[in-house]
Amino acid sequence: MSQLATLRVEAAPAGLVAYLAGEIDASNAYALLDRLAVEAAVDGTALVLELSEVTYLDSAGVRLVYDLAAAAHRRNAAFRVVCPQGPIRGVLELAGVGRTLGLDDSLGQALAALDGSGA
Secondary structure: OOOOEEEEEEEEOOEEEEEEEEEEOOOOHHHHHHHHHHHOOOOOOEEEEEEEEEEEEOHHHHHHHHHHHHHHHHOOOOEEEEOOOOHHHHHHHHOOHHHHOOOEOOHHHHHHHHHHHOO
């Protein structure tokens, strides 16, 4: 995996939080997807994708978000995306993530939504 991005996964009361930072593009998106698929392989384990520290996101990164959402759906698990206002949020909104998956402004907002969903 290219060192353009870093990934850290932590347990949270409602599931897992995957913190991504740096640049996500075609050189590392698929490796990130593979790693996250292993981390969140348990059925019913909610996943929050935290993108506040992402500085670049291309179409491969957008595809990563949609692929993770589809995998969560197959596992019968909740999926949330955290991305505050800014350029990365603009890319996600342009790609329809806000309309189809929803975007949270903060990790607290995402975790509260998970607690309310019973995930």
